[in-house]
Amino acid sequence: MGLPNIQLIESKKAERAEAKSAAIARWPCETCEVREAGICSVLLKIGAAGAGIQCGRPQQDFQKSPPRRNIYDADRPTENVFIICSGWAFRFVQLPDGRRQTLSILLPGDLVSGMALFARKLRYSVQALTKVTYCRLNRAELIGSLAAKPELLNALTGIFVAEQERADEAITDLGRRSASERISRFILHLMNRLAERDMVHDQSFDFPLRQQHIADAVGLTTVHVSRVMGALRQMGLVEIGGGRLKIHNLAELRRIADLK
C-alpha cells in the first residue's frame, strides 16, 4: 500500500508543477508575491468568478520595461490602465524648462492612478525606476464590469480616497515643511508602504532610488538632498548602501519627520 501511493502522490505533484509552470507563462498573477495587495486581489477574485475581467489575454497584457524607460508619456491617449506587478516606477510631470516633479512612487501592486480609469489622456508621465513588469488592463472593460461588481467599486473608492489623502499630505509637505522633514517623511512613508507588502525586514528594505529621484519627489535639488541625507547618516539614523536602506533610529527619524 505504501509505495504505489507515494508514487501516485509524486506524479500528481509533478502534474501540478507542470500546470503551474504553464500558468506562469500565461498568467504571472498566479505566482505574484503581492497578489493580495491593492486592487489585484479584487480583480483576481472577480476573474476567478468567471465573468469579469479578461485579464487572461496572455502575451499582450503583461509588459516589461527596463529602468529609465517611460511606460506612459503624458497626454498620449490610451485605452489601457496600468498596474505595477514588480519593480518600482514613478509618475511625474516635466515642465517645458526641464523642472521635474514626481507625483508618486509606484510599488508592486499599485494601480498607476485611479483617475487613469476615467480619463483617456493623463497629464503626467510614468517611468520605470527599476526593471518593471506591469499589467495592462482595458479601461472600458474595467469600467464596464464596475457596475456589476460592487467589490470592485468598493476597492476603487478606497484607492481614490487613499490617493487623495496622500495628495493632500504631499501638498502640505511641499508647502509647509523643511527639507529634513520632507526627506525623513518620504523615507518613512515609503517604508510603511513596503511593510504593507511584507518587503521590510529588520527595518531594512530595497531602496533603488537615486538622489535625483528623491529630489524630484520632495521638491529639492540633488545637492541639497545629498547634504540632508548625509546629515541623517552622520547622526546614525539611517544607513544606505548596496541598493538598500536601513533605519537605525526609528524614534529619532520619526521625531524629525514630525510624525506622531
Added chain:
Amino acid sequence: MGLPNIQLIESKKAERAEAKSAAIARWPCETCEVREAGICSVLLKIGAAGAGIQCGRPQQDFQKSPPRRNIYDADRPTENVFIICSGWAFRFVQLPDGRRQTLSILLPGDLVSGMALFARKLRYSVQALTKVTYCRLNRAELIGSLAAKPELLNALTGIFVAEQERADEAITDLGRRSASERISRFILHLMNRLAERDMVHDQSFDFPLRQQHIADAVGLTTVHVSRVMGALRQMGLVEIGGGRLKIHNLAELRRIADLK
C-alpha cells in the same frame, strides 16, 4: 377681451411669485445662481425625477456660517457631505505647531471634496471665508442612490478626476515653482473657476481673500505675498481693492504664471 385676460395673467404671476417665495424658504436651490454648476445640476435632475436624493428635507439641510467659522473640523466623524451654495470657503490642514496649508478654495457649487463621500472622517478642516450658505447631504443616502443613477456616478467620477488633476498641479506648483509663478497661477486659476460660474466681468471679480489666505494656499508667508503682489500691482498687471480683483494685463500675467 383685453382686460380680463391681463388680470388673469397678473393673478397667475402673483400665484407663481408666492409659490416661488415659499419655495425659497424650503428649497434655496430653486433660486440658486450656480445651480447648473458642478454636481448640483445632476442632483437636482435626480431629485426632480422623484426617486433619488432627499435634498428636500428643508430646514436642517441648508446651513449658514459667518466668516472665519469652521464648517467642519478635521477628524470629526460626520454623516454629512457638504456643498457650498453661496460664498467662499476653503479646506485646510493645520499642523500642531501652527503652520497651515490650504488644500483648495471652495466656490459656490463646489462639492467640498469627492472623498468626503466615502470617508466618515476627513484629515482636513473646512472654514468659511465669507458668509457662506451650504447644503448638507446624507452620505449614505447619496451613496445608496449612486448605483441606480449612472449620471450621478459619471458626475462624481468627473469631479474625482478634476480634483486629482488639480492636486497634481498643486504638488508641482509647490514643489517646483517660484513665488511669483505660484501667486499669478493662483489668481488665474481662481479667475477661470469663477468664469465658469459667470462671476467674472471685464476681467474683474470678487476677491474676498486676505493675503493670509493666499499665503496659506501657495505655501508662502504673508510678508512675501505682500511683496510679490505689490510688484504685480506696480507692474500694472493687477489692481486690488474693495474686495475685488481686476486684471489689467492678462497676457503678461499668464507669461509670469508660465501658462500656455
Added chain:
DNA sequence: CGTTGCGTTGAGTACCATCAACTGGGGTGG
C-alpha cells in the same frame, strides 16, 4: 480716540539653489 485687523516696508538671516570641483565605483575598450 483707542483698538483691532490688514497690508506695507525695512533690516537681518536662514534655507536652499546654483555653480563648480572632486571622489569613487563600475564598465568599457585599448
Added chain:
DNA sequence: CCACCCCAGTTGATGGTACTCAACGCAACG
C-alpha cells in the same frame, strides 16, 4: 591590466529667494 569615461554622490563657495522680526500706516469700528 590599465586608461578612460561616466555616473552618482559629496563638498565648498557664493548667491538669491523667501523667512523672521519689527515698525508703521491706514481704515473700520465701537
